[in-house]
Amino acid sequence: MRLAFTAEQEAFRAEVSAWLKAQLSGLFADIRGITSQTALADRRREWERVLGEAGWSAIGWPKAYGGREADLAKQVIFAEEYTRAKAPGRLGHMGVELAGPTILHFGNEAQKKRFLPKISAGEEMWCQGYSEPGAGSDLSNLRTKARLRNKKWVIEGQKIWTSLAQFADWCFLVCRTEEGSKGREGLSYLLVPMHQPGIEIRPIRQMTGEADFNEVFFDGAVTLAENLVGEPGQGWQVAMGTLAFERGVSTLAQQMHFKNELDQIIEAAKANGSAGDPVIRQRIAKAWRGLQTMRASALRMLSGADSGSLSGAQFTYKIYWATWHRSLGELAMDVLGQAGEVATPDYEFPELPRMYLFSRADTIYAGTNQIQRNLIAERALGLPREPRGTDECAADISRFGSPFCR
Amino acid sequence: MQFEFSEEQQLIRGMAEGFARDRGASESVRKAMESELGFDSATWQAICELGLTGLLIREDLGGQGLGAVEMALVFEALGSHLIPSPLLATGVLAATLLAAIPGESSFRLQREITCGNFVIAIADFNKGDAEFVLDAQAADCLLAKVEDQLVAVRAERPGVFPGIEVERLTTMDQTRSLVHLRMTADFDSKPLVIARGVEVNSAFEQALQMGRIAIAAEAVGAARQCLARTVEYTKQRVQFGRKIASFQAVKHQLADVMVSVEAAISAVYFAACAATEMPEELARMAALAKVEASEALTHAAGRMIQLHGGIGFTWEHDAHLYFKRARATATLFGSNTSLDEVIARSLDLGDAA
Numbered sequence: 001m002r003l004a005f006t007a008e009q010e011a012f013r014a015e016v017s018a019w020l021k022a023q024l025s026g027l028f029a030d031i032r033g034i035t036s037q038t039a040l041a042d043r044r045r046e047w048e049r050v051l052g053e054a055g056w057s058a059i060g061w062p063k064a065y066g067g068r069e070a071d072l073a074k075q076v077i078f079a080e081e082y083t084r085a086k087a088p089g090r091l092g093h094m095g096v097e098l099a100g101p102t103i104l105h106f107g108n109e110a111q112k113k114r115f116l117p118k119i120s121a122g123e124e125m126w127c128q129g130y131s132e133p134g135a136g137s138d139l140s141n142l143r144t145k146a147r148l149r150n151k152k153w154v155i156e157g158q159k160i161w162t163s164l165a166q167f168a169d170w171c172f173l174v175c176r177t178e179e180g181s182k183g184r185e186g187l188s189y190l191l192v193p194m195h196q197p198g199i200e201i202r203p204i205r206q207m208t209g210e211a212d213f214n215e216v217f218f219d220g221a222v223t224l225a226e227n228l229v230g231e232p233g234q235g236w237q238v239a240m241g242t243l244a245f246e247r248g249v250s251t252l253a254q255q256m257h258f259k260n261e262l263d264q265i266i267e268a269a270k271a272n273g274s275a276g277d278p279v280i281r282q283r284i285a286k287a288w289r290g291l292q293t294m295r296a297s298a299l300r301m302l303s304g305a306d307s308g309s310l311s312g313a314q315f316t317y318k319i320y321w322a323t324w325h326r327s328l329g330e331l332a333m334d335v336l337g338q339a340g341e342v343a344t345p346d347y348e349f350p351e352l353p354r355m356y357l358f359s360r361a362d363t364i365y366a367g368t369n370q371i372q373r374n375l376i377a378e379r380a381l382g383l384p385r386e387p388r389g390t391d392e393c394a395a396d397i398s399r400f401g402s403p404f405c406r
Numbered sequence: 407m408q409f410e411f412s413e414e415q416q417l418i419r420g421m422a423e424g425f426a427r428d429r430g431a432s433e434s435v436r437k438a439m440e441s442e443l444g445f446d447s448a449t450w451q452a453i454c455e456l457g458l459t460g461l462l463i464r465e466d467l468g469g470q471g472l473g474a475v476e477m478a479l480v481f482e483a484l485g486s487h488l489i490p491s492p493l494l495a496t497g498v499l500a501a502t503l504l505a506a507i508p509g510e511s512s513f514r515l516q517r518e519i520t521c522g523n524f525v526i527a528i529a530d531f532n533k534g535d536a537e538f539v540l541d542a543q544a545a546d547c548l549l550a551k552v553e554d555q556l557v558a559v560r561a562e563r564p565g566v567f568p569g570i571e572v573e574r575l576t577t578m579d580q581t582r583s584l585v586h587l588r589m590t591a592d593f594d595s596k597p598l599v600i601a602r603g604v605e606v607n608s609a610f611e612q613a614l615q616m617g618r619i620a621i622a623a624e625a626v627g628a629a630r631q632c633l634a635r636t637v638e639y640t641k642q643r644v645q646f647g648r649k650i651a652s653f654q655a656v657k658h659q660l661a662d663v664m665v666s667v668e669a670a671i672s673a674v675y676f677a678a679c680a681a682t683e684m685p686e687e688l689a690r691m692a693a694l695a696k697v698e699a700s701e702a703l704t705h706a707a708g709r710m711i712q713l714h715g716g717i718g719f720t721w722e723h724d725a726h727l728y729f730k731r732a733r734a735t736a737t738l739f740g741s742n743t744s745l746d747e748v749i750a751r752s753l754d755l756g757d758a759a
Contacts, residue, residue, distance in 0.1 A: 001415065001475050001679045002408045266753055276759030278747075285746035288753060289694050293669045296676030299409035316668040319661075376664050377657035381637050384652035 003299075005073060013077045019054065020085035034088040035257070035351060037212040041091060041167050048092040048122030058096045058120040060249070061104070065112065066120025072302055075249045083256030091167055095119040095126035097250055099172050099191075106189075106230045106238045115170075115191065127194070129159040129173035129216065130239070136161075137371050140183045140236065144175040144218060146190060151225045153177075153190055155198070155218040161365065165201050165214040168194045174239045177232055187235035191227040198222060208357045209347040251298045251317070255291065258321075261328060262287055264352060269335045283331050290324040315380040319372040322362040329356035409679075411479070418476050422483035425456065426627075430487025432724050435581065438490045443544050444574075444583035445490040454522030459497040462505065462616070467513055468520035469501075474616065474678035478623035482674075485624025486631045488581045488727055492525045494620055495541035500526035500549055502616040503556075506609035511558060511600040515547065525564065527585070528613060534589040538738075542585040543574040550587075550595075556606045557598040569593025579734035581727060615692035618739045619681065622674045622692075622699035625735045629667045629699070632706035632728050636660065636713050643715075656713060663706045670702035690752045693745035696735075700742055703732040 005013070024032040028050070031043045051057040052066065060075045061067025070078065090096065100119045103111055118124040135142040144157025155175060165171070171192045178186030192199075198221030203211035230238040266284060269275035275284075297320065300313040332352040333340050340353045349357070363369045377383040411419065429449045438446040453459065461477055463469025470476075477498065484491065496519055504512045504519075518524045527545035529536035531552045542548060548559040548567055559567045566572065571588040601609075637660060640651035650656050677695035681688045707728040711718040718725040736742055747758070 001411055001675070003676075003679050003683055266755065270754075270756065273759075275755040276757065278758050281750035281755055281758055282743065282746045284753060284755065285749035288749055289673070289698055289746075290669075292676060292694055293673045293698060296409075296672035297669065299676070300672055303409040312664065312668040313672060316665040320665055320669060370658075373658040373661035374654070376661035377651075380664060381633075381657075381660055383637070383641065383657050383660065384649060386654070 005077065009073050009077060012074055013081060016056075016078050016081040017085065019056070020081060020087055023050065024085055024087060028088075031088040033086040036210065036354075037089060037164065038166075038210060040088075044088050044091045045122075045125070045167070047088060048090070048125070050122070051092075052120055052122030057092065057122050058100060061100065061116070061120055065100075065104070065116035072249070076252050076302070079249050079253035080256050083253045083260065086260070091164065092119065092122055092125055093250075094128055094164060094168070095124065095170075098128060099126040099170070102172065102189075102238065102241055103191075103229060105241055110226065111191070111229065124169040125164065125167050127162050127165040127168035127171050127216075129162060129171045129175075129192070131161045132158060133160055137368060139174075140187075142174060142176065142187070144173070145179075146173075146175045146177050146188065147179075148177075148225060152222045153192075153225060153228070155190070155192065155221045155223070157218050159216040159218075160213075161204075162201075162214045162216045163212055165194065165216050166203065170194060171216070172229075174235050177228075177235070181233075184236040186233055187239070188232050189229045189235040189238040190223055191229065192218075192221060192223040196221055206358075207360065208349070208354055209343075249302070251301070251321075252295070254321070255294055255298065258291055258294070258325065258328065261332070261352065261355060262291060265328070265332050265335050268332075268352070272335070272337065272339075274335050274337070280331075280335060283334070287324075287328055287331055290320075290327075294321055294324065312380060315376050318367055319363075319369050319376070322369065322372075325355075325362050326359045329359035332356055409675075411475075415476060415479060418472075419479040419483065421456065422458075422480045423486075425452070426483040426487045426489060430484075430489050435488055435490065435727070439580040444541070445492060445544070449489065450491050450493075450525075451523060453491055453493055457520075458493060459501075459522060459524075460516075460520035461497055462501045463516050463520050464505070467516045469516065473682040474619050475675065475682060477616070477620055478674055478678040481620045481623035482627035482630075484627070485621075486627035488628060488731055490581045490583070492527075492541040492544055494582075494617065494624075495528065495545070496524070496526045498620045499528045499540065499613045499617050503528055503549060503609045503613040506612050507556060507601045507605065509600065515549075515558065518547075528610070529587050530610060531587070531589065536587040538575075539585045539587050541583050542572060542587060543583055548587075551606055551610055552595050554602050554604075554606055555595060555599045556601040556609070557595045558600050559598055577734070579727075579730040581731060582734060582738075612688070614739050615681075615688050618692035618696040618745075619674070619678055621735055621738055622670075622677070622695035625699035625703040625732070626667070626670050626674050628728050628731055629663075629670060629703040629706040632703070632710040632725075633660070633663050633667055635724075636663070636706075636710045639714055650713075659709050659713060663709050666702040666705045670699045673698035690749050693748045696739065697742045697745050700732070700735045703728070703735055707732045 028047055031040050031047060034040055055068055058066060059068040059070040059078055063069055096119060100116055103115050130139060132142045132144060144159060146153040146155045157175060171194055173190045173192050174187055175190060176186055177188040198219050200217040202215045204213045204215060205211050269280060274280045297313040297317055300311060333356050336352060343349050374386060378385050457470055458480055460469030461472050465471040501519055504516050525541060525545045526547045526549055527539055527542035529539040529542065529548055529550045531550055543565040546561050546564055550557050550559060561567055569590050569592045571590060573586040575584045575586060577584050640656055641649055643650045674695045677691035681691040710725045711729060714723065714725055717723050
């Protein structure tokens with residue numbers, strides 16, 4: 001058991017840090033510190049290309065597809081430095097963290113050659129077509145259909161809560177390809193181009209005032225027959241493919257982001273005097289404990305990633321961070337006081353109040369806290385299952401859901 | 407970076423778990439806690455024979471030269487069955503204290519610890535009183551801080567010291583023995599001094615911090631046990647024609663306990679590892695471990711009683727032993743609130759108003 005990094009790893013850290021610093025104090029200074037999903041999207045798309053050209057977009061991938069075959073420790077280091085440098089939220093993260101690894105694992109050679117280099121080069125952005133109005137926690141209740149006509153899938157239906165759809169070039173879509181099928185049977189996993197007349201995207205304005213999520217309507221949208229990943233009817237298995245490995249690494253990046261937030265709270269508390277309040281001090285200490293605990297849990301998950309079975313830390317991680325982050329939002333507002341409630345005339349908030357509002361979504365998306373408790377109880381503790389077998393859906397969404405899904 | 411146990415650490419864990427299973431039957435624990443000594447001497451002898459007392463002591467003094475992670479593995483196992491023993495006082499508090507004090511008398515005492523069957527209690531006297539001293543009722547030697555001096559008082563026989571009154575307290579948690587010590591007029595510290603000055607304070611502080619990590623590890627072991635036993639019970643108990651574990655109101659409580667327990671496991675091993683690699687972080691890592699584990703055990707033991715219903719409230723059931731251990735863990739070696747204040751200070755928040 002060892003927490004320290006080797007000299008070679010520290011040299012890698014210095015290289016990453018220097019490169020990021022040069023970019024973010026130079027050509028890309030304007031997007032440093034952007035955490036909003038939608039702000040300055042054009043610039044962030046350019047940033048994706050620059051990351052790709054320099055080989056920093058998907059460092060854990062095989063070299064043949066634009067990666068560096070970086071080991072786990074180096075991926076951790078990159079993720080930490082990326083966030084420490086206040087590099088912007090990745091417009092390409094759905095491709096790099098979700099679509100790419102799924103194609104790597106389940107895709108055929110032609111699909112790998114077609115899609116992976118474009119993702120790692122930062123040329124194509126992706127979004128995730130899972131949830132539907134009638135299929136949230138109960139994902140397998142989804143109804144969007146695709147039928148094969150003239151070697152093309154023709155798609156009818158609706159997806160919802162689709163982050164980044166407005167910037168996406170492609171969507172990975174789970175839909176029903178067998179007429180009359182129910183539940184997890186008869187689903188397929190399609191890769192669908194977003195720029196076509198059969199697709200309509202309508203933004204959903206959230207309680208933050210922003211529109212990160214969208215409804216996506218498919219009305220005769222098409223994709224080539226060859227863009228089906230895995231076998232027809234096996235879409236559920238593909239959608240549920242294990243991505244715990246990637247999740248673990250991005251989790252550490254997420255924690256660096258949380259640390260930035262806690263540091264801001266501490267600065268604000270010192271500036272307005274609430275740092276002297278014994279209750280606030282206790283709450284800040286508790287938040288710090290939670291952050292250390294999450295780091296430790298993430299390291300446990302990563303260390304166990306090769307063993308194949310999910311550890312206790314993996315089952316409990318989602319609900320832990322989501323609940324912790326929600327409390328952090330409350331702490332931030334209690335520290336800021338009334339000043340924290342003031343927005344711009346356009347109803348835009350600084351980072352901490354925005355985080356306070358957004359954190360109410362943390363305990364809902366990627367498996368609600370209630371679904372997480374079912375999962376922990378049934379899968380980790382072996383307690384009896386709920387009468388309807390809908391738990392697994394959300395379980396596995398939680399594996400797919402990126403911590404950066406915002 | 408490697409957050410897995412080494413082969414040696416896994417061996418230690420396996421050995422400690424096997425030992426705890428053999429010696430940790432409820433009736434044995436109850437018999438030991440109700441005994442005059444406060445622990446079972448055969449169990450203590452066996453702990454000594456396994457070399458656990460010298461775990462933290464240098465190899466050239468007969469110890470194992472191991473660190474906080476190995477210590478945590480052992481205490482987690484012993485804690486899972488609440489096995490009473492003076493290992494915490496002797497092998498953690500006294501061993502850490504002595505390691506920070508150079509000199510022949512310190513080396514001699516450390517060798518005595520590693521030889522086994524030698525109990526040392528540490529006490530911090532304030533105006534002639536030392537409150538809540540762990541395991542002094544069975545100690546062969548007392549390491550006491552008297553003003554800025556460290557004195558070593560040899561017992562006439564275990565728990566009996568010249569010039570010191572020993573009053574063993576009956577405490578809520580009976581699996582640990584706490585003692586009140588009072589100096590009498592004929593106590594003479596002069597011939598017994600083995601160190602003096604700031605190093606004494608800092609050695610006591612270090613001992614306390616290792617102690618926090620050790621009781622945190624015990625609490626994690628205990629909390630795991632509470633969860634496992636409660637899961638087993640709810641899978642068997644039938645009401646309304648269903649196993650109560652099938653009710654979401656029960657499942658979700660158990661899920662929440664697992665979240666707390668897993669968090670505490672992470673925190674304790676992280677803290678033990680960080681404290682070993684970065685001694686300057688020991689203070690707040692010990693605070694992290696103690697508070698997280700204390701809260702997890704409080705949560706787990708409380709839910710254990712609730713989900714067992716009436717049977718969980720009886721003396722016969724072990725739930726109360728864990729619940730009382732949780733309470734004792736919350737206050738031993740500093741309150742959780744005071745430890746959060748230690749963390750707050752380390753975060754550069756300045757002074758409290």
